[in-house]
Amino acid sequence: AQSVAQPEDQVNVAEGNPLTVKCTYSVSGNPYLFWYVQYPNRGLQFLLKYITGDNLVKGSYGFEAEFNKSQTSFHLKKPSALVSDSALYFCAVRQLWDDYKLSFGAGTTVTVRA
Amino acid sequence: EAEVAQSPRYKITEKSQAVAFWCDPISGHATLYWYRQILGQGPELLVQFQDESVVDDSQLPKDRFSAERLKGVDSTLKIQPAELGDSAMYLCASSHDRSNNSPLHFGNGTRLTVT
Numbered sequence: 001a002q003s004v005a006q007p008e009d010q011v012n013v014a015e016g017n018p019l020t021v022k023c024t025y026s027v028s029g030n031p032y033l034f035w036y037v038q039y040p041n042r043g044l045q046f047l048l049k050y051i052t053g054d055n056l057v058k059g060s061y062g063f064e065a066e067f068n069k070s071q072t073s074f075h076l077k078k079p080s081a082l083v084s085d086s087a088l089y090f091c092a093v094r095q096l097w098d099d100y101k102l103s104f105g106a107g108t109t110v111t112v113r114a
Numbered sequence: 115e116a117e118v119a120q121s122p123r124y125k126i127t128e129k130s131q132a133v134a135f136w137c138d139p140i141s142g143h144a145t146l147y148w149y150r151q152i153l154g155q156g157p158e159l160l161v162q163f164q165d166e167s168v169v170d171d172s173q174l175p176k177d178r179f180s181a182e183r184l185k186g187v188d189s190t191l192k193i194q195p196a197e198l199g200d201s202a203m204y205l206c207a208s209s210h211d212r213s214n215n216s217p218l219h220f221g222n223g224t225r226l227t228v229t
Contacts, residue, residue: 034217043118043205043220044157051215090156101170102147102218104156 004093006105019081023074023091032094033074081112118221126227132194135224139208149205196228
């Protein structure tokens, strides 16, 4: 079985401050990890993915994520948050043996205050 | 940039009625997914197509839900009869293929309200 957990329902930061959204995973074998963002009444937008290679992955809109195998984590980060980053963020994991099924976490609501 | 098209954006229906959602994936994308997203939760996979074939419908409530992708392009998801608990956002997504390297591209969804 595979699962992904987002331990924080909400994250609040001031504009210009660093933003971190946490994600931990539980899979058998090598994980394929993704981050998506969802704005109100919209579909999910792909931000970045980790498949293999460098543990630090850079994605869209200045976001990056660090894969940590020992801690089974894939936290999303942005050095300087913008008000426009306020949205719902989902971590997802995909597993080769499970027919590449993509499973999502419950989501973290990010609010960036001006 | 090409997008996944879904219609309608919003649908209100009474319980026991039939309802259908339509999805047109990005051209050339072989894999199509239907997800259900209940408010406050992450999307849950209902059904996955590879071309016109269903490869995973293990979470699809088959007594009332059906999905088809007859020509391997656009797809329809149907609920008959609708129940109050079906109120949710229904998201369609497509990817170039089933591999781990292919990110999913989502449509804007259909928000269903069952009264």
